[in-house]
Amino acid sequence: MSSSKASTMRQQRLGVELRRLRERAGLSSTESAKRLGGTPAQISNIEAGRYAVSAERVRTLAANYSCADQAYIDALAGMTGPRTRGWWEEYREILPAGLIDVAELEHSATALRASVMIHMPGLLQTAEYVRATAREDVPSPPAHEVEHRVSFRIKRQTVLFGDRPTPFTAIVHEAALRMGFGGPETARAQLDYLVEMSERDHVSVLVIPFGEASFPASGQPINYASGSVPQLDTVELDTEYGCDFMHAEAQLEKYRTVLDRLESRALKPGESRDLIRRIAREI
Template sequence: MALRNTPTERQLRLGAELRKLREAGGLTVNEAGDVIGMGRVHLTHVENGRTAISAERIRTLCRTYGVTSSTYTEALVNLAEASGKGWWSDYRRQLPASALDLAELETEATCLRSYESLFLPGLFQVKGYTHAIFEASDAVSTDEEIEAAVRFRNERQRILTGDRPPEVHAVIHEAALHMRFGGADIMHQQLLHLVELAELPYVTIQIMPFTAVAVSALTTPFCHLTSHNGALETVLMEHPARSAYLHGEDEVAKYRHQFARLSDAALPAIDAAVIPVRHAARDSLGLVQHILYTLQGASA
């Protein structure tokens, strides 16, 4: 079997997990390979995500490494057996691999927690807002590339209306609500859509106000994803040059804690069911409504 030149994030993750387990179990590559009848070089390629491994061998390695969680073991098997093909495959020649990796990861996610400082989360964006972002971006240049990127982001949003939607919790800095991508009319449409999404029972949206205390406004945006029945966690740091996927236990714990701090500091979540006059204190919905009022005046 030919070696993969560019492993996907899923394939790299499987290899990294198997290497982590082997090292924690105190086995060398030679010793672990002997257990499953695989040579040192072959197993090294597996741990680097460059070649496949069977489900039977994964289960054998997990038993050898002392893994006691069947949920975790089956999560690794799922990573190995997944075809990597989905709706995102149609964009393989149009968009970078990092975008396809994110779409594949989101389809397996059971929980997404994100923090955004200048943009609204991609899963929440209306078409006009997304189009304006890509028009101003250096990541795409031609009209065809822009349209492909917009369609791709729109298709990603289907996980919110699918049969098994993930739990989504977003903390959005107030600055993102004032950035006028597409102008006042588009932003008015976008903020109304934000309120509509918050009505979904599995979507929680909080706004971090400029007045928040003890939380840096410069905190780097990130997304924390939980997948495979909670067995795997990933933190995505998106950058123009290259997105970074973090899954080390210490790294994940750091961002899990960071998100909890951000959520505690943010305003109470948008709840369109609460009658405005009964709001006991300033909340996320009240702030969004205030900005909507300002946008109405700007577009009048």
């Protein structure tokens, strides 16, 4: 078991899950440490994600906590090991930590879902669209930071390409299609790209048209990342103050339901593409 100067999102989440198992078993950190043959401080460091813990130790802890869900235990064991350096690490001292966590989350997800009302889904934005929206941040970012955000956003999109792309469903309100960020040329190119990506087998773009007045959610962007088992799913909400990550069971169930309802209110994929093309022609 080794210390990590800056724990990754994977290590933090593993710690959260181990703490959740311990609390469900009704054990204190002191009692857990006795069963493990360690100290309460070691348990605290593991649960805080400060230590890279072995798969064997995770399985021992799960047994101590009387966890019988083998798929869940295997998934937790798969989250162990030393910190790996993903491409996002080069941005860690440049961009907010929440954005780095989003990239790591998307990289490890087995499937992704998103709903947006005003902006295009982050994984489907063109470079010019990213540049145009980044310039509207308050306070206005310097030019070099804008370009960092552009390159970071484009690299995030690599999860949709390659031999094993991640399945992605994007629910987009018609308002987002008509916002026109960056002017007519940028907006039209963005809509064309949305159609192009929606034609890939693993990408679904579903549009909620104006006139569909009954649907849940308040307009806040929702990103849902599926883990290798449902207990390891994560919801990420974009806010004015950064990224908010949630993974309590009740929260996951709530946002699964919200996304399911939004999807049921949206047009089918072919109808959505037709609407996007029509709006692009009108620009």
